[in-house]
Amino acid sequence: MKRYVGILSVLAFAIVLMNYSFVSADAAKGQAIFNDAKAGNCKTCHDTGDKKKVGPGLKGATDRQPKEWLEKWLADPQGTWAANDEHVQDLKKRMKKEDKPNTAMKLPTKLAADQVADLIDYLATLK
């Protein structure tokens, strides 16, 4: 019995460690996409602190915007902007673009779902 408890706790510890490394690996991948001009090019338009560049500073973006909305936004900024939901309206207000039919957020390529997930993990580290 004692032996099983020992094995189980080693296993539990290994799982915790694995989880931890997956999470940080995703954020690291997200950061690489953020900085890469051909992948996300996010860095050209966004500060990782509070400062406004072409777009808003992204510090706290995952607190301001729900995860499901960020997934939609990063997968399809133009379509999401056109859908004009409450989160887009909030963003428009902050950007003083209530009367602008098109978003200025143009991505170099369409992001895949796993890239979007990695980027959101990275954005969550900007506190």
Ligand code: HEC
């Ligand atoms: C060409 C400039 C540009 C690029 C490149 C760009 N963005 Fe944006 N982003 C904007 C603008 C501008 C807005 C605000 C909407 C508007 O004014 O059109 C915005 C809004 C956002 C928001 C909403 C922030 C909030 O406070 O609600 C997030 C999150 C975001 N961008 C993330 C990203 C990520 C991640 C990337 C890279 C994959 C990226 N952006 C690439 C210009 C850009």
